Amino acid sequence: MGGLVNAAPAGTIEDRIRLSPFHTWLDLRVLEADASQLRLRATWREEWSNGDSRHSTHGGIVAALLDLAADWAIACAGGQTAPTLDFAVQYLRAAKPGDLVVVGRVLKLGRSVTFAEAEVLDSDGETVAVGRGTYASFTKAAG
Amino acid sequence: MGGLVNAAPAGTIEDRIRLSPFHTWLDLRVLEADASQLRLRATWREEWSNGDSRHSTHGGIVAALLDLAADWAIACAGGQTAPTLDFAVQYLRAAKPGDLVVVGRVLKLGRSVTFAEAEVLDSDGETVAVGRGTYASFTKAAG
Amino acid sequence: MGGLVNAAPAGTIEDRIRLSPFHTWLDLRVLEADASQLRLRATWREEWSNGDSRHSTHGGIVAALLDLAADWAIACAGGQTAPTLDFAVQYLRAAKPGDLVVVGRVLKLGRSVTFAEAEVLDSDGETVAVGRGTYASFTKAAG
Amino acid sequence: MGGLVNAAPAGTIEDRIRLSPFHTWLDLRVLEADASQLRLRATWREEWSNGDSRHSTHGGIVAALLDLAADWAIACAGGQTAPTLDFAVQYLRAAKPGDLVVVGRVLKLGRSVTFAEAEVLDSDGETVAVGRGTYASFTKAAG
Numbered sequence: 327m328g329g330l331v332n333a334a335p336a337g338t339i340e341d342r343i344r345l346s347p348f349h350t351w352l353d354l355r356v357l358e359a360d361a362s363q364l365r366l367r368a369t370w371r372e373e374w375s376n377g378d379s380r381h382s383t384h385g386g387i388v389a390a391l392l393d394l395a396a397d398w399a400i401a402c403a404g405g406q407t408a409p410t411l412d413f414a415v416q417y418l419r420a421a422k423p424g425d426l427v428v429v430g431r432v433l434k435l436g437r438s439v440t441f442a443e444a445e446v447l448d449s450d451g452e453t454v455a456v457g458r459g460t461y462a463s464f465t466k467a468a469g
Numbered sequence: 470m471g472g473l474v475n476a477a478p479a480g481t482i483e484d485r486i487r488l489s490p491f492h493t494w495l496d497l498r499v500l501e502a503d504a505s506q507l508r509l510r511a512t513w514r515e516e517w518s519n520g521d522s523r524h525s526t527h528g529g530i531v532a533a534l535l536d537l538a539a540d541w542a543i544a545c546a547g548g549q550t551a552p553t554l555d556f557a558v559q560y561l562r563a564a565k566p567g568d569l570v571v572v573g574r575v576l577k578l579g580r581s582v583t584f585a586e587a588e589v590l591d592s593d594g595e596t597v598a599v600g601r602g603t604y605a606s607f608t609k610a611a612g
Numbered sequence: 613m614g615g616l617v618n619a620a621p622a623g624t625i626e627d628r629i630r631l632s633p634f635h636t637w638l639d640l641r642v643l644e645a646d647a648s649q650l651r652l653r654a655t656w657r658e659e660w661s662n663g664d665s666r667h668s669t670h671g672g673i674v675a676a677l678l679d680l681a682a683d684w685a686i687a688c689a690g691g692q693t694a695p696t697l698d699f700a701v702q703y704l705r706a707a708k709p710g711d712l713v714v715v716g717r718v719l720k721l722g723r724s725v726t727f728a729e730a731e732v733l734d735s736d737g738e739t740v741a742v743g744r745g746t747y748a749s750f751t752k753a754a755g
Numbered sequence: 756m757g758g759l760v761n762a763a764p765a766g767t768i769e770d771r772i773r774l775s776p777f778h779t780w781l782d783l784r785v786l787e788a789d790a791s792q793l794r795l796r797a798t799w800r801e802e803w804s805n806g807d808s809r810h811s812t813h814g815g816i817v818a819a820l821l822d823l824a825a826d827w828a829i830a831c832a833g834g835q836t837a838p839t840l841d842f843a844v845q846y847l848r849a850a851k852p853g854d855l856v857v858v859g860r861v862l863k864l865g866r867s868v869t870f871a872e873a874e875v876l877d878s879d880g881e882t883v884a885v886g887r888g889t890y891a892s893f894t895k896a897a898g
Contacts, residue, residue: 346527384491418870439748441698456862456887460697559727601702633802661775673819676819697845
């Protein structure tokens with residue numbers, strides 16, 4: 327694991343992330359958190375299923391993971407989490423049932439607007455989806 | 470309510486939508502379903518919260534609603550639900566706690582690719598977010 | 613034509629738009645400009661062609677028209693043109709050779725960020741492409 | 756430069772790219788073309804200017820470069836150029852006057868749909884904008 331944010335243990339950023347009931351429901355765990363990237367694991371649960379015969383994970387779960395990982399990567403890079411202005415997702419392949427890992431990275435940290443991106447990997451390490459968002463770092467509102 | 474899909478009761482499309490455990494968790498209900506648009510209501514639950522002081526609904530929930538409503542609007546327009554290739558969301562304002570309504574519409578129904586869009590409204594009828602997606606209607610895989 | 617911006621003749625907004633050499637090259641003409649929407653015509657030129665056998669207009673031209681019409685619709689709605697933070701385009705069908713009309717509209721005018729959208733129509737009035745962008749209205753820089 | 760496409764000289768892919776009058780107008784030159792990426796240079800011209808005091812290059816030009824580089828990277832990776840279904844751009848900073856380099860890469864080459872991305876760099880080597888698109892490789896139509 328790289329240099330931790332503010333020399334604080336990984337648990338600290340995890341604790342902050344898990345203040346959101348949705349993040350707790352996703353059972354997000356911090357695998358790695360430094361200024362260059364944030365790596366989270368989300369624990370599969372049956373409610374993720376999109377109902378197809380393969381029990382693929384719903385694209386909405388994947389999109390949520392991308393957005394939140396990009397947003398919290400901003401916090402790890404020295405910014406603060408911020409409301410998402412917009413987000414674009416490309417779904418490269420279906421996400422089969424199982425835990426997902428999502429890696430967030432900042433593209434450009436700005437005073438007023440920050441661009442960040444993320445990638446979701448399934449339990450085989452295959453990239454399931456990628457996404458990029460624009461975040462309103464000019465405001466104090468929580469993300 | 471407009472002409473129902475296949476002259477079937479609204480319950481039928483609702484039943485199909487709720488085959489997905491994620492959709493059941495969102496407690497999706499069909500308010501209106503015809504060839505021109507699909508209107509769904511999702512029932513607020515505490516796990517939706519992003520953890521800010523206003524208990525706003527997490528953007529990931531909003532994105533999921535947009536994507537699934539656009540996808541199922543395709544089914545209502547005579548196509549079939551299909552894997553999302555990509556999706557773009559604009560968050561116009563925070564979604565305060567409460568049930569959300571999402572309206573999906575087809576932009577262009579194609580044999581191989583369909584474009585669709587959706588809009589999420591909060592309990593005051595304000596537009597919270599809009600989104601557009603591209604769907605792979607050339608495949609038989611479920612969405 | 614609706615109420616003109618600042619009760620000024622359409623030529624005024626057209627003059628401002630045409631200060632950009634790229635806009636002059638596109639030969640943009642204002643067809644309609646009020647607070648609710650901006651309608652522009654761009655004059656076809658051979659350099660627009662993507663080189664296919666149908667001489668379709670290049671998607672890059674279409675994307676540029678969408679972005680600039682959305683941006684200048686902000687000016688018409690009482691804001692100012694502003695740098696585009698990001699933009700997403702859906703190409704519904706090929707744009708055959710000929711002049712194009714683009715209609716821009718504001719989705720939400722904000723002090724710091726404005727969301728706007730646009731649609732490009734070909735000479736048959738068919739929608740060729742749609743797009744949405746996020747604009748940094750917090751800055752004074754030109755778009 | 757890596758292994759060239761089909762063991763043909765770089766001029767070949769450049770010749771194909773320049774069949775489009777718009778690409779000739781952009782004066783596109785192939786700097787590098789192999790299966791992993793395509794690197795092009797576009798030659799600045801005054802018509803690119805957005806008309807601001809810094810004579811920044813218009814975002815529409817930048818968007819066009821991103822889209823076409825991603826598309827032609829597909830050709831370099833063994834696919835064929837294909838119509839863009841949709842494209843999303845993030846503008847990280849203004850593009851000052853001068854030639855631009857654009858680098859395209861395939862994210863996932865599919866039989867029916869291909870995802871690709873690109874990045875535009877200014878003459879200082881700074882990333883001006885990034886973009887991702889979805890391409891309809893199932894059709895024979897030119898891009």
